[in-house]
Amino acid sequence: MLTSFCPVICTSRLGESRDFYTRLFGFKATYETEWYVGLSRPGLPPHELALLDHSHPAAPEAHRSPVRAVRITLEVDDGEEEWERIVTCGAPNAQPALRATDPDGKHLVVTDPNGVRIDVVTPKRPTGDRTDCWSRGEGAPCPEESILRWRSR
Structure with a gap:
């Protein structure tokens, strides 16, 4: 474990x-x-x-x-509130990438002093049969959906 x-x-x-x-x-x-x-x-x-x-x-x-070439994803409860806090703290290279239409939720991006991209995301809560993934603690989307979406790109 x-x-x-x-x-x-x-x-x-x-x-x-x-x-x-x-x-x-x-x-x-x-x-x-x-x-x-x-x-x-x-x-x-x-x-x-x-x-x-x-x-x-x-x-x-x-x-x-x-x-080189690292991305860290941080999941937060309220992306808009987090964006305001990060901007207020004076984050360098902050990008207002909040997109309500993104299928995975809202994103904001900030880059650390080394060029590491920090993707702060508020995931959308699933509906219908996707809620089972959340109840199992797997987050959204279900792993099998992520693989299918990745392969279709």
Whole structure:
């Protein structure tokens, strides 16, 4: 059974990245050195994220470069309220991508100091036979629907 999940972002902007995630998304630094920052966001389940200086020997030599091409999706209850909060906090590169017509829900996009795209989404609650996926804790859409939609692109 999975008991924890902690993505690690290799970065050349450790302090700037720490400030971004603590200011905009409520993470708290739980462990910090000159080359590593452990971040946590309380709740059930708790959410973790780590930042690692890309040049530090803790990273395998073949992977000692800043992160490239990563997208993180954060699910929120109220996308419009979250958008206002993020803009008020002064998020750099924020994109007002709220689209009420999106089949998966409303989205807003902000980019962290490393170029990591943060997609903040308010999923639409399913209706009809799709509600079974929510009751099983799988979110929306049902996994089989996601696969079909992905393959049809």
